[in-house]
Amino acid sequence: MSLGYIVVNALGVLDDPNAVPAAAAQLVQTSDQLTxxxxxxxxxxxxxxxxxNVTLGxxxxxxxxxxxxxREIETWDTIIRTHPQDLMRVGAARDIAExxxxxxxGIIYGFQNAAAVEDRPERVAAFAGLGVRVIQLTYNQANQIGDGSTAPENRGLTPLGHEVVAALNEHRLMVxxxxxxxxxxxxxxxxxxxxxxxNHTGCRALVDLPRNKTDEELRLVAAGGGFVGIYFMPFLNASGHATARDVVEHIAHAVNVCGEDHVGxxxxxxxxxxxxxxxxRDRLAEHVAQRQAAGAAAAGERSDTFPFVxxxxxxxxxxxxxxxxxxxxYSSTRIEKILGRNFCTYAKEVWGK
Structure with missing residues (x-):
């Protein structure tokens, strides 16, 4: 059912969360557990x-x-082959419109952690060949490439991280x-x-949590022609109980900082x-406790707040x-950009047409 716009979710989940109730209490939900x-x-x-853009790997x-x-790439290949009337893998920007x-x-293969690259930047080429189009450098913790948002040292990009970024550029994958x-x-x-x-963040100027980006970060990403996606997450409100109005406020702030051509x-x-x-809600406390014990929880994750709006x-x-x-x-043109057109423009710059 068309909205009249191209709608691109720059980081989302294709799953029925009601199918396997136990999944919400698991530490990690992997692709072979998706329904x-x-x-x-x-x-x-x-x-x-x-x-x-679905998370795999x-x-x-x-x-x-x-x-x-x-294994997760193989799983998603199978999912798409099983539903050819409904799903197609996105390999280039034109595939979104198609x-x-x-x-x-359209299913965009993306990582939320570059740990699988390990100490071998040449693996980026292999992942690109398998259809991966987005590689997030870190999750919340530090890895071999750089520090995540919960790493207290805030050490920045490692020498290996510089090599990985260069490889992502060479093979036209999103950083x-x-x-x-x-x-x-x-x-x-x-x-x-x-x-x-x-691809999924909030604005730290509105809510001072590490998972949200500072104006300096937002401005620098936009200045280079990049893209910023606002999430529907509890980190958009200091109480942890974010609402749709909070989503709009963070989008509005991002547009003010980045310009309307760089926000989605x-x-x-x-x-x-x-x-x-x-x-x-009964299962959520266990899920949050597991993430905290593993050192993977973000500041602001609590058992009394939903991880969605x-x-x-x-x-x-x-x-x-x-x-x-x-x-x-907002005009219809600006709304169209935010819902998906900006991501498509950015994808053309990185992946090619």
Missing amino acids: VSERTLADAHASGVTAI YTMGDFPPYEHTL AGRQGKI DLSHSGERTCLEATRASRRPVSV IGTDGTITAIDDLDAY ADLRGVGQFRELARLLEQRG
Whole structure:
């Protein structure tokens, strides 16, 4: 069901969170645990989304990063082959528009941690050949490439990190700086020969949490022609109980800092809504405790806050956001850019047409 716009979720989840209740309490949900059900697909189509950057590969947990990542790529290849009428893999910017024309959901392969590269930057070429189009340098913790947002040292990009950024540039993969520490973000942005992105974040000027980006980071990313996606996450409100209005405020701030040509959305959540929020709330405390014990939780994660925006979820989330942006006085052209056109423009710069 078309919204009238291309809608690109720069970081999202294609899954039915109601299918396996235990999944919400697991430390890590891997691709082979996802349930891409008929409801999942129907909801995605009904939402109007055109393409989603899905997380695959190693993010955190007790897995061998490289081997686990290869298995996850195979899993997503199988998912797409199993649903050829509904899904197509995005390899170039033009594939996003083509997915829209064919009435399919474009699937963008992305990592949320470059740990699987290990100490071998040449693996970037192999991942590109397997269809990966986005590599986020770090998760919340430090890795061999740089410090994440929870690493207290804030050490920045390592010498190996510089090599990895160069390899990502060479093979035309997006350098995603979501979850990175401030110095890592700034140094990687300056080191990159191509525009970089922060596919899912908030604005630290509004809520001072490490997962949100400072104005300096936002401005530098935009100045280089990059992209910033605002998430639908609790970090958008100091109370942890973020609302749709908070999403709009962070988008508005990002537009003021970056300009309207560099801001979009990366929800970091599903389209299919959780049906039983009370049961989910009961499992959430265990999930948060596990992440904290593993050192992977972000500052602001709490057992009494949902990891999504409760009044901006389900199949109507993109329409509701468009309505709120219109209510704020945004033109249809600006709304179109935020919902997906800006990501497409950025993708052309990095991936080519």
